[in-house]
Amino acid sequence: MRSPNFQNIDTSIRMEEIVTCSICMQVFDSLHLIPKMIECGHTFCSPCLTKLFQNNPSCPNCRAEIKGTESLLPINYNTLKVVDIYESKNWSESEMDTAAEVTKRKDMILKKKAQMTSSIEVFDKCLAKLEKLTVSESERIDTVNVKRILKEVDEDLKNNR
Numbered sequence: 001m002r003s004p005n006f007q008n009i010d011t012s013i014r015m016e017e018i019v020t021c022s023i024c025m026q027v028f029d030s031l032h033l034i035p036k037m038i039e040c041g042h043t044f045c046s047p048c049l050t051k052l053f054q055n056n057p058s059c060p061n062c063r064a065e066i067k068g069t070e071s072l073l074p075i076n077y078n079t080l081k082v083v084d085i086y087e088s089k090n091w092s093e094s095e096m097d098t099a100a101e102v103t104k105r106k107d108m109i110l111k112k113k114a115q116m117t118s119s120i121e122v123f124d125k126c127l128a129k130l131e132k133l134t135v136s137e138s139e140r141i142d143t144v145n146v147k148r149i150l151k152e153v154d155e156d157l158k159n160n161r
């Protein structure tokens, strides 16, 4: 049987959520941080559950009441299986996909950056135009149409929010 091939970062994030105890943020294992399921269906590690039973016997995820004792809770074997896959060699070999995901995000950021740079240019031009309008009435060149320039500046601001 082939191990599943995880295609993208989204899968890896979701997988990390499954294999991590959401209380202590540590990855489950079969020796100490055993994933145990409580009645509501949520899973936490056994040390966290032991503390939970002592202090506040309710599920941190959904606040459902938890009964009994930690030792009686069933082990979540499905979670342990996912931990196996997560830590298997196959998993760390999906580097090519990671590279693609990184490139995708880099491109997005560079595009945004280019947009910002062009906005800065537009803003500089707007400031220069406004500067022309700040000279006194007598110094102003006759052909300068104040209303038109102000309107242009308004348009630029609207398009480069």
Ligand SMILES: [Zn+2]
Pocket: 021, 022, 023, 024, 025, 026, 044, 045, 046, 047, 048, 049
């Ligand atoms: Zn824990």
Ligand SMILES: [Zn+2]
Pocket: 040, 041, 042, 059, 060, 061, 062, 063, 064
């Ligand atoms: Zn719950």
